[in-house]
Every structure is written in C-alpha cells, then in structure tokens.
Amino acid sequence: MDENQSPPRNRMAIAILSLAGLFVAAYLLAHSLGLTGPLVCGIGECDTVQSSKWSHVGPIPVSAFGVVGYLALVATSLFGLQPAGRASRPVGVLLLSLAAVALACSAWLTYLEAFVIRAWCQWCVISAILVTCIFLAALPELKRLRARSDA
Amino acid sequence: MKKFYWILGAVAVIGIGAVGYSVGSNALGKAATEPVEVEGLDNMETLVAKAQGITKGDPDAPITIAEFSDFQCPGCGAFALTVKPQLELLYVQTGKAKFVYYDFPLTSIHPHTFLASRAGRCANDQGRFWEFLDVIFRNQSTWAAKPNVEGDFVDYAGQAGADKKTFEACLKSDAHADVISANMRLGYELGIEGTPTIMVSKGRGMARRLMSFDFESIQSVIESMLVEPVPPSGN
Numbered sequence: 001m002d003e004n005q006s007p008p009r010n011r012m013a014i015a016i017l018s019l020a021g022l023f024v025a026a027y028l029l030a031h032s033l034g035l036t037g038p039l040v041c042g043i044g045e046c047d048t049v050q051s052s053k054w055s056h057v058g059p060i061p062v063s064a065f066g067v068v069g070y071l072a073l074v075a076t077s078l079f080g081l082q083p084a085g086r087a088s089r090p091v092g093v094l095l096l097s098l099a100a101v102a103l104a105c106s107a108w109l110t111y112l113e114a115f116v117i118r119a120w121c122q123w124c125v126i127s128a129i130l131v132t133c134i135f136l137a138a139l140p141e142l143k144r145l146r147a148r149s150d151a
Numbered sequence: 152m153k154k155f156y157w158i159l160g161a162v163a164v165i166g167i168g169a170v171g172y173s174v175g176s177n178a179l180g181k182a183a184t185e186p187v188e189v190e191g192l193d194n195m196e197t198l199v200a201k202a203q204g205i206t207k208g209d210p211d212a213p214i215t216i217a218e219f220s221d222f223q224c225p226g227c228g229a230f231a232l233t234v235k236p237q238l239e240l241l242y243v244q245t246g247k248a249k250f251v252y253y254d255f256p257l258t259s260i261h262p263h264t265f266l267a268s269r270a271g272r273c274a275n276d277q278g279r280f281w282e283f284l285d286v287i288f289r290n291q292s293t294w295a296a297k298p299n300v301e302g303d304f305v306d307y308a309g310q311a312g313a314d315k316k317t318f319e320a321c322l323k324s325d326a327h328a329d330v331i332s333a334n335m336r337l338g339y340e341l342g343i344e345g346t347p348t349i350m351v352s353k354g355r356g357m358a359r360r361l362m363s364f365d366f367e368s369i370q371s372v373i374e375s376m377l378v379e380p381v382p383p384s385g386n
Contacts, residue, residue, distance in 0.1 A: 007152055007155075012155045015155075015159060016155075016158055016159055016162055019159060019162045019163060019166065020162055020166065022166070023162075023165075023166030023167070023169065023170055026166075026170050027169070027170050027173060030170060030173065030174055031173075031302060033297065033298070034294070034297030034298055034299040034300055034302065034303060035174050035298070035299055036173045036174050036299075036302055038301075038302045038305040038306055038309075038315060038319065039302070039306075040173070047306045047309055047310065050306075051290070051306065051310075081152075081155075
C-alpha cells in the first residue's frame, strides 16, 4: 500500500461509525453531567442502567471513556485516509487495537446489562452494535499488516 | 472520497443537532425555582391555611411529629434515611403518631433545593411523595453537585413509581411554588433557622421543638407525651 493507493473503504466505514458512536456517548455523558433532561429511552430501562453503580468508574462516567475512545477512532481513521496515513503501519495497528479494546469493553458492559443489572439501555445497545461493526470494519487492517510483513 | 465526506458531514450535522437539542430543550422554561410572592401571608390565619404539610400515618394519631426539611441538606438526608424509618416503625405504623413533612428549602445556600421541594410536591400529586423522598435523599450526593438536576428528578420520579411525563410537566410549571413559599414563611414565623427541625406535639397542645434530631431524643419526647393526658381542644 502506498500513498497513491485509493483511500481504504474500511477506514471510511470506521470514521462514519465512530462519529455516530461519539454522539451516542456524548449524549450519555451530557446526561451524566446533568446537562440534558431525562434520557430518551423508547426501549429498555435506561434509568436503571445509568443510575447503577456500573455507570461510573470511580467519579468518571463510563460514557466519558466512550467519548475518548470514539474520538480516538475518528481521528485515527481520518488520518488513515489521508495520503500520509494510508501506508502508515502504526495507523493500522492503532485502529485494530482501539477497535479490539472497544469491543472488549462493550462486551463487558453488555454482560453487565444482561446478567448483573438485568436491564437494557437502548443507547448502550446501539453503542455495542456500532462497536461490533467498527471491529469488523477494522479486520482488513490485519490482512494489510500481514501483507506488509510478508513483502 | 467526496461522497464519504458528505456522509460524514451528514452524520456530524445530525449528531450535533440531536445532542444540541437534548441539551437546549432541557431549559426549565417557566419552572419556578425560587420562592414566590404569596398574598396574605402576613395574616396568620391565611398563612396557616396556605401552609400544608404532607402527612404519613393515621391523621387521628395522638402524636404529631412535624419535620421542616430541605432536600439538599445532608442532615435531612441522614434523618430521612436513618431516624425516620425507626420512628415510622415504632410510632407511625402502630398508629401512635403521624409524621408531617413541611418544606423549608434553604435557598440561599442550596441552589436546587426549591426545585427539589417542588419535585417532591409533584410526586405527591401522584401519591408518590414518600417513595420520591427516599430516592432523592439516597441520591443526594449525586444530584446536588450537578449544574442541572431536572433530568435526575424525572428519573427519580420514575423510580418512585410516578408517571414521568405528568411529573415533568408539573416540574416545568410553577405548580406548588405558593405552598412551599407559605411553608417557608411558616417556618420563619416559628423561628426555624436550620434543617432538619423536628417538632413533636400531642393533640392540639403546644409543640415541643427538639434541639437535636437523633432517634433517642425524639423517642424520649414522644414517650413522655404518650403518657401525658390529651390537652383540651382550643374550641
């Protein structure tokens, strides 16, 4: 892969999905900080999830970590679409790593919702779906990294 | 690549719009967040008629335990979660006493307290005051530090079993601001300066104000009043 190659489509997908996730996390963070009214929650019991002890890590809302994670994914994927970033090995490694960590965190939170809190928050479910799609979209990076190693 | 940026831009616009709207629409509008002027409160009869406590227990119980309280006051939270349940178990549930809650929001030091009092009254409209009181005091340290608490109060109302939409409409109005303002005035007329203030009375007899609000102090006053003869009515 060199700078003249067309921008990787999987990174476009990651950028779009991550940006959508960023707004979901930002909405939940704004709610945690008392900046919004009640959560819009057509499906599930968002209040139960958001007021559970699992909604914070110490004093920090879990959604704050989501905002940081999604921001990192947006920034990395956008850089990876630029001519200077397309051939960069660290960009591929970083995208894969971020997506894997996000998937692991999301899986843990989904487990908590299902088996510990026993309530679902539609926004957490949407975020989990987005993270899963982001991880799947990041998998081609693995192929590229291997191809580069073999070359 | 151009198409990609169009899609990304569209997601950004929708996202910023949605989050911005949820933050912007949180404005309390005409919600009363401070005491209001109520005519006629200089007249004691009008004041007593306007001021209204919220009662738990048998209205005909011989002993009345009245509390002047502030939802944002930590001492009131401690009282509500530790002392009040014991009083309820021993005296309210046995029909010996009734518990009457009066709002006394200390608005000069607690920015959310008047709205919290109104929230309590809005929950009371749906018969969920005492459940709401438990939830709001349990979560006091969470909401008291926030810049905006309306969303939290609606959540708490839901947890207390109230209909959230009805509650929210009430909270965003000026409902009950007059009663709470009258309760505050009644407290000032009674010389109350802090919260929680506990007053215990028997029948129509003189209320005894307690200097401390621990269970043992209140219990000893109630026990002594229970053995006293019922004071004659003032009629």
